[in-house]
Amino acid sequence: xxxxxxxxxxxxxxxxxxxRVKLIRPRRIRIDVPSESLPTLxxxxxxxxxxxxxxxxxxxxxxDNGEFELVYHVxxxxxxxxxxxxxxxxxxxxxxxxxxxxxxxxxxxERDIHEMYGVFFEGSPxxxxxxxxxxxxxxxxxxxxxxxxxxxxxxxxxEYRPEWLEEIExxxxxIVKPASHARR
Amino acid sequence: xxxxxxxIPVEQPKxxxxxxxxxxxxxxxxxxxxxxMLHYCTGCGAIELPPAMTSRFxxxxxxxxxxVTPRQADILLITGxxxxxxxxxxxxxxxxxxxxxxxxxxxxxxxxxxxxxxxYATAKVLKDYLPVDIYIAGCMPRPEAVIEGxxxxxxxxxxxxxxxxxxxxxxxxxxxxxxxxxxxxxxxTPTDIIAEARHYNLISEQTEGxxxxxxxxxQKPLEAFEARLKHQQGQAREQ
Numbered sequence: 001x002x003x004x005x006x007x008x009x010x011x012x013x014x015x016x017x018x019x020r021v022k023l024i025r026p027r028r029i030r031i032d033v034p035s036e037s038l039p040t041l042x043x044x045x046x047x048x049x050x051x052x053x054x055x056x057x058x059x060x061x062x063x064d065n066g067e068f069e070l071v072y073h074v075x076x077x078x079x080x081x082x083x084x085x086x087x088x089x090x091x092x093x094x095x096x097x098x099x100x101x102x103x104x105x106x107x108x109x110e111r112d113i114h115e116m117y118g119v120f121f122e123g124s125p126x127x128x129x130x131x132x133x134x135x136x137x138x139x140x141x142x143x144x145x146x147x148x149x150x151x152x153x154x155x156x157x158x159e160y161r162p163e164w165l166e167e168i169e170x171x172x173x174x175i176v177k178p179a180s181h182a183r184r
Numbered sequence: 185x186x187x188x189x190x191x192i193p194v195e196q197p198k199x200x201x202x203x204x205x206x207x208x209x210x211x212x213x214x215x216x217x218x219x220x221m222l223h224y225c226t227g228c229g230a231i232e233l234p235p236a237m238t239s240r241f242x243x244x245x246x247x248x249x250x251x252v253t254p255r256q257a258d259i260l261l262i263t264g265x266x267x268x269x270x271x272x273x274x275x276x277x278x279x280x281x282x283x284x285x286x287x288x289x290x291x292x293x294x295x296x297x298x299x300x301x302x303x304y305a306t307a308k309v310l311k312d313y314l315p316v317d318i319y320i321a322g323c324m325p326r327p328e329a330v331i332e333g334x335x336x337x338x339x340x341x342x343x344x345x346x347x348x349x350x351x352x353x354x355x356x357x358x359x360x361x362x363x364x365x366x367x368x369x370x371x372x373t374p375t376d377i378i379a380e381a382r383h384y385n386l387i388s389e390q391t392e393g394x395x396x397x398x399x400x401x402x403q404k405p406l407e408a409f410e411a412r413l414k415h416q417q418g419q420a421r422e423q
Binding site for chain 1: 272301304305307366
């Protein structure tokens with residue numbers, strides 16, 4: 001059955017242009033699709049190919065290309081296979097359509113991506129803050145946000161080799177790591 | 185394992201009763217043998233606590249028991265990384281506890297951020313925000329190490345050395361300053377620490393300062409903290 005998945009999808013998606021289907025592993029399929037036909041693709045997958053379960057939406061920040069890659073993972077209980085639909089949207093303005101009307105769990109993932117990457121999903125029921133309710137900075141998962149710099153500006157560090165450690169080291173304990181490996 | 189000694193010299197008033205010190209020592213001994221522990225399990229270190237508390241390693245033979253509320257607990261045990269959101273709750277929990285109270289930081293994360301040192305969301309050095317009595321480092325420390333650390337705390341209490349809670353009152357300005365740096369100037373807890381310090385007679389020169397002055401500008405009288413989600417708040421208003 002597994003080997004039949006790809007031909008079936010090919011047949012299903014024959015009417016769509018610009019869709020590339022690739023079988024990564026027997027039950028793992030990657031579909032690359034332009035952003036304007038992604039909702040159509042998902043509708044076909046859900047309605048005609050039994051991919052009824054949206055496992056996750058993930059986001060990748062391709063800062064050098066000026067693009068966000070959105071990956072929609074949908075699972076079929078019938079053919080026991082996972083389809084990942086990859087699409088790319090321009091990083092600026094970073095606005096895309098919500099698929100809430102197709103898959104209701106999408107509201108959760110879209111809200112999370114909005115918070116972490118700043119991508120706005122039109123038609124999503126709630127784009128309020130989700131986990132970072134007490135965070136006023138930029139969306140922290142964007143590549144231009146330098147976490148290390150932020151940390152060094154806002155936090156102080158405990159001394160790595162304090163005096164009292166010498167006592168312990170004299171007894172044969174302490175940090176095994178050489179001081180040259182210590183954090184700046 | 186060992187804590188850094190940054191104790192502040194305490195001037196003890198002269199006591200007329202010759203037995204007062206004996207009573208104090210007795211009290212310290214009794215206190216060290218009966219401790220209730222509030223474990224604020226923020227991170228992975230919490231996994232090591234069930235074996236430490238239950239029959240395998242059995243903390244209770246040392247007189248340490250888990251307790252469910254901060255107001256009835258002696259030890260605040262923080263097991264792992266503290267995110268900035270969590271730190272607010274930890275501070276409020278700490279301030280609700282009755283003195284004398286002790287803070288134990290378990291795992292490397294409470295010492296220096298641990299493996300989350302690069303994260304924008306976690307506070308790094310716990311003792312900047314709360315006076316920590318003892319750190320039990322390790323990622324994660326085994327139950328033996330946890331118990332060893334708690335025994336160290338017990339011996340400190342017995343010798344009257346574990347007085348970090350006094351440090352919080354005496355250096356409140358320093359701790360509040362660090363908290364304000366992280367949470368913004370509008371940060372306020374429901375507890376009036378300065379009044380408490382006055383009550384315990386632990387006011388020092390560092391209790392009040394420029395940070396407490398900022399606090400007093402916007403400090404509202406006691407108000408329950410509304411730890412609810414936004415949409416629930418909306419519902420409550422509609423009702």
